[in-house]
Amino acid sequence: RKKAGSSDNKTNAFFDWVPAGDVAETRNIVNRDACSKSHGDSKLHRGYAIELCVGCHNKNSFDPFTGTGTPTLATTDTALPGSSSVILERLVHKVHMGKNLVNGYSINGEDYSTLEYPSGVMSSGTTPNPSNCAVCHDESNAAMTDAANWRTTPTASACGTCHDSGAALGHIAQESVGYETCTVCHGVGKALNVPAAHGLQ
Incomplete structure (x- = not known):
């Protein structure tokens, strides 16, 4: 992504580009x-x-503090064992699940295992819970053309960040051999569709 605008990134415009004219x-x-519904206008991290977040928080980025080796500046993309x-979907989901995770979550030396999501009451006047994906995945925002993905195209990588029990991860692994079959049971109109499974219907 190419960044344009002010020296800070609050009002920057972003341009998606690919080589060769694709x-x-x-x-x-x-x-x-x-x-902003929960965090207001405060700056989050950087x-x-x-x-901007996904520039660093992508599938090639790892937290050296959770590895078994000594954290060092690496010259390759190889992660410590x-x-x-720290891909964004994993990081955000786990931080906000906090105390509701079976196995807890620590990243960059910080333990989020006791975090209760969220503190206070949302601007809508309803008290949300981490099972209500629609709080952040807001389909009423026309700019978010893929906001419905959480319920229409559930994936192992996203759902496995919150559903972290041994049974859940075993089920996800079993249904992801070769290709994912999540939507067979959890797709739109299915008995175990995502909103129904989360108690939102």
């Missing part, structure tokens, strides 16, 4: 508007925009 593929799932991925 069509850019975007995933507009969650944007800063969703974060910035305001999700488009046991290192935890």
Whole structure:
């Protein structure tokens, strides 16, 4: 992504680009508007925009503090044994699940295992819980063209971040051999569709 705008990233514009003139593929799932419901206008970590977050928090990034070796500056993408991925979907889901995770979660030396999501009451006047994916995956936001993915195309990588019990992870692994079959049971219109399984119907 190419960044343009102010020296801070609060009002920056972002441009998706790919080499050789191919069509850019975007995933507009969650944007800063969703974060602001709970976090207000505060800067999160290094910035305001999700488009900036994914520059570092992608599938090639790992937290060296969770590995079994000594943290060092690496010259390759090879992760230390046991290192935890900091891809954005995993990081955000686990931090917000906090105390509801079976196995807890620590990243960058911080333990989020007792975090209760969220403190206070949302601007909508309802008290959310981590099972309500729609709090952040806001389909009423027209700019988020993929906001419904959480219920229409559930994936092992996303769902396995919150459903972390041995039984859940075993089930996910079993249904992901060769290709994922999540939507067979958890797809739209199925008896165990995601909103129903989360008690939202």
